[in-house]
Amino acid sequence: MTSRGKFLVWLVLALPLAAALVRYALDPDAWPGDLLHPTGEWSARFIILALMVTPWRQLWPQASAVRFLARHRRALGVAAFLYALAHTAAYVADMGNVADMLAELGAPAIWTGWAALLILVPLGLTSNDAAMRALRSGWKRLQRLAYPAAILTLVHWALVHDGLAAALLHFAPLVLLQAVRVARLFPTPTRSAI
Numbered sequence: 152m153t154s155r156g157k158f159l160v161w162l163v164l165a166l167p168l169a170a171a172l173v174r175y176a177l178d179p180d181a182w183p184g185d186l187l188h189p190t191g192e193w194s195a196r197f198i199i200l201a202l203m204v205t206p207w208r209q210l211w212p213q214a215s216a217v218r219f220l221a222r223h224r225r226a227l228g229v230a231a232f233l234y235a236l237a238h239t240a241a242y243v244a245d246m247g248n249v250a251d252m253l254a255e256l257g258a259p260a261i262w263t264g265w266a267a268l269l270i271l272v273p274l275g276l277t278s279n280d281a282a283m284r285a286l287r288s289g290w291k292r293l294q295r296l297a298y299p300a301a302i303l304t305l306v307h308w309a310l311v312h313d314g315l316a317a318a319l320l321h322f323a324p325l326v327l328l329q330a331v332r333v334a335r336l337f338p339t340p341t342r343s344a345i
Contacts, residue, residue, distance in 0.1 A: 160223050164230040167193045168237060186241040191264075191311075192321075194234035195304045199325045201227035202301055206328035209335065225278050228297065232275030235268050260310035267303035270296050301325070 171189040175181045204224045207217045220227070242264075246252045255261050274296060276282070283290045301322075308318040 157226075160226055164197070164226060168234065187238060187245060190234050190238035190241055191308070194231050194238055195301075195308060195318075195321060197227050197231035197234060198297065198301050198304060199321060201231060202297060203325050203328055206332040209332060210328075228294075229275055229278050232271045232278075235271050238264075239268055258310075260307060263303045263307040263310065267300045267307060270300040270303070274300070 167189065171186055175185050178185075200220070201224050204217070204220050204227075207214070208221055211217050243252065256265070274294060277286065277290065277293060286293060305318050305322050308321075309315045312318065
């Protein structure tokens with residue numbers, strides 16, 4: 152893909168953050184706490200989208216939209232990581248001091264978010280061609296850590312919002328696609344003729 156095409160993809164990926172920054176810049180009293188939800192939700196959305204690419208490719212390998220997403224899957228993963236960093240920065244700024252952050256670190260709603268971020272760090276840092284060449288087959292194994300990161304993100308989202316509804320609404324398509332993917336691994340038995 153041309154550098155112009157990559158630029159346009161990254162421009163689209165940056166739009167939710169740009170919109171959130173503009174919205175909250177217009178209301179200085181909202182900053183930084185009100186950036187927590189949009190950055191966290193977009194991080195989750197990009198993780199979900201990146202993980203949906205493989206089952207989509209298995210179900211609709213010739214679909215142009217699926218091929219487009221497959222070409223930009225790494226960008227989706229990196230965007231998920233960058234939005235997670237922005238989410239963490241907004242959280243740190245909102246908390247204001249280390250003592251308050253440490254005081255709530257043991258809460259499941261909080262440590263699941265930190266654990267998801269810690270998993271995303273090596274994924275984000277190795278999402279480049281040089282790391283792919285250096286790690287060879289280990290690169291793909293490392294990138295599979297996106298699945299536990301997604302699960303931790305789902306739990307974090309559900310606990311922070313005191314309910315599963317919004318989190319499940321977002322994660323349900325991924326869960327369904329992965330279920331279809333797993334089901335396809337086990338062929339259905341055929342009835343023998345009588």
